[in-house]
Amino acid sequence: MKRKSKPEKLVKQPNYPGGKKAMDEFIRTCLQYPEEAIKNKIEGAVAIEYNVDVFGKVTEAKIKHGIGYGCDEEAIRLVKLLKYEKKKYQGLHVVFHKSLIIHFHLNTALQNIEKTELKINYQITEVKKQSAETAIVYTIIPEKKK
Template structure:
């Protein structure tokens, strides 16, 4: 009986944890450039990157630029990525991928509303009864 052939000749690199883990990593490590914040720059930087046989990103190239420091920040974060590369028939293969990194300005948080309550009491000339009560509750 014949073994079923592998569908793909070369196996692609995989980010540990999947696609969502990749986006979470980028979100945690991406720092909005000060110059982009100052100029209120938003948009998407497209980065093409190369992964070597060890799963390290060895080269990055910006395909869609925003400027104001966003391109450099996107490249910095992409270079931090580490992939798992399955064995590929004893071949040393370089993989090329693209990623879209979205820069959106942080939303300003509304200041909590302050409520001030003031009480004023007026003294009355009435006499208060001088009776006091005491309670003892047993259970």
């Protein structure tokens, strides 16, 4: 006679909204290649371990394997920006341990720098004063072309 097994209630890991592809896209768009690493032509991968609380917030991040030249600090900054989905765990305070590898490729960084253009828009407005003098005010608004 077979026994009916109860499904076990396991604590499930929090997921990044949109999955792995969305996280990779977020990291790719928010990554700011450190200038010191560009000057010294440093490339490589930074392995980072971090904790995620029940609210989906990264609470602690530390470098497991770094490459220096500002890349380690940038990896920590990026990981602390991540927001995971909130999970309910029946009143338990659960902390999840996760790890991630962030790749720093110099070719990608240099292409992004070269493609960035500065566009300046001029807006001319006239300021009316009680006296006969008139002034023209220029407002310069820099925009980055995407």
